[in-house]
Amino acid sequence: MGKQKNTPINAKGDRLVYSDFGDRQYTAATERAVPDLPPQQQDLRIQASRKGRKGKTVTIVSGFQSSPATLATLLKTLKSQCGAGGTVKDNTLEIQGDHGDTLLQALSKLGYRAKKSGG
Secondary structure (H helix, E strand, O other): OOOOOOOOEOOOOOEOOOOOOOOOOOOOOOOOOOOOOOHHHOEEEEEEEOOOOOOOOEEEEEOOOOOHHHHHHHHHHHHHHHOOOEEEEOOEEEEEEOOHHHHHHHHHHOOOEEEEOOO
8 A cells, every 4th residue: 555645634624735825724604693582473393303313202393583592591491391301403402202292381381482393
């Protein structure tokens, strides 16, 4: 086997082929600020899903128009009411297990407009 050349690699893991300006810093694109709408103006959808999760059921709450900090605090309260784990991914909440009815009641008490979808 031949010898492998020692070439610089950027943050994405790609080889640097040519550079005009020396050491270049790669930065992620800045995200637009999401306006924090009050709960009464947000239309949420609650659905159970098993796709891509090795057969395990996850309840997904989507349709949020809030900042990540607001979603994190809301997730904490919903996880404690359901007694399950969960995470925030791409402005959606994922709660482990099938907790559609529990989440619907909890979100309506908090002032959100929510509907069950997908069965």
